[in-house]
Ligand code: SF4
């Protein structure tokens with residue numbers, strides 16, 4: 365890094381307030397070892413207030429409160445109020461569990477700008493949801509609270525092999541709940557979703573059908589709702605520009621205060637990431653080894669370094685390179701120029717076989733499973 | 740597409756603010772941000788539902804001692820409506 369390519373500010377601050385969560389999504393993006401972070405290891409209110417202040421002083425302006433389930437933290441309102449006072453645009457990413465009438469009003473009074481309501485918990489919740497039972501009632505109540513408080517109605521549903529064939533019903537439900545934006549994002553294969561990848565990766569036929577139906581709904585519904593459909597990158601031949609570049613705009617702070625360039629980066633070997641308890645956010649962002657390691661292109665594999673497209677995707681995702689090629693500096697194997705691209709093709713090929721994904725049961729995220737997998 | 744009866748106004752779910760670190764006006768919305776160039780910012784600042792397009796153009800021309808801004812303003816507003824930054828009242 366030279367002084368001239370000093371990165372811009374961390375425009376996006378993601379505050380992962382807690383890993384605690386009442387749900388058990390099989391595609392959960394929390395690290396598999398999340399249970400190592402106990403409630404008493406979480407950053408306290410003072411700690412989060414300091415992070416909010418320091419990051420804002422650097423120029424952070426979008427602030428996301430996520431988890432786990434951020435509503436589990438009873439100081440959420442205090443943190444939102446401070447973020448609002450500092451001039452952030454504040455986003456809450458929630459499953460809606462715990463968003464009571466009172467808390468919704470308190471969050472509104474604190475200045476919360478936006479709630480993204482997610483549909484989670486793969487099978488059970490989805491089934492409930494599709495059959496209008498308990499979960500649907502909960503979502504309907506929460507959706508009502510979101511509307512009454514004047515927030516935009518933004519819904520997110522993680523799509524995968526087990527629910528993708530219900531895409532039309534999912535869109536119908538979202539419309540019924542009054543969603544203005546609906547994100548149908550295919551699961552990304554990290555953390556728990558990586559463990560469940562064979563069960564979650566849809567077939568090509570499923571994907572094409574879902575995209576076709578989504579397009580039909582778009583044409584039919586017009587301006588009423590904006591629907592985003594995100595295909596799994598395994599079906600692409602170029603990787604995504606992960607996090608818009610390592611240490612470029614995103615700063616994640618995990619529940620215990622570890623600062624990361626993205627919420628899964630802790631898995632990468634040979635890299636240490638600073639903790640906001642020990643280092644100021646400015647020093648973390650500009651000077652720490654963890655944030656500087658994959659900035660620029662000096663670290664790139666020869667394949668990427670010589671590639672005319674390297675500015676477009678910056679070689680893809682470091683975590684995916686590590687998971688699939690065993691080397692965080694490798695070309696993301698999603699890219700068809702990667703020497704390890706076959707790994708992705710094999711996973712995709714398996715997804716086309718009849719009975720794919722049924723060989724093993726889904727592994728649900730919960731603290732017990734976490735302790736078993738990462739003692 | 741816009742008629743002179745329209746009074747453009749920033750949409751409810753968008754917020755415009757000056758960002759010191761970026762030395763720019765930005766438009767904030769759910770999980771997103773657009774950095775505005777100076778002329779876009781001057782137009783959007785005046786989209787408060789109180790004036791129609793001819794009044795908006797006239798005010799800009801007065802403030803910046805310029806003429807012939809109408810085409811640029813209308814083109815920007817068309818784009819901004821498409822992006823839903825702006826609605827009409
Ligand atoms: S993905 Fe599911 S289990 Fe994981 S934090 Fe979100 S709601 Fe909880």
Ligand code: SF4
Pocket residue numbers: 602603667668669671672673674675677678679680695696699700701702
């Ligand atoms: S070789 Fe590297 S830089 Fe080129 S397209 Fe593939 S991942 Fe991107």
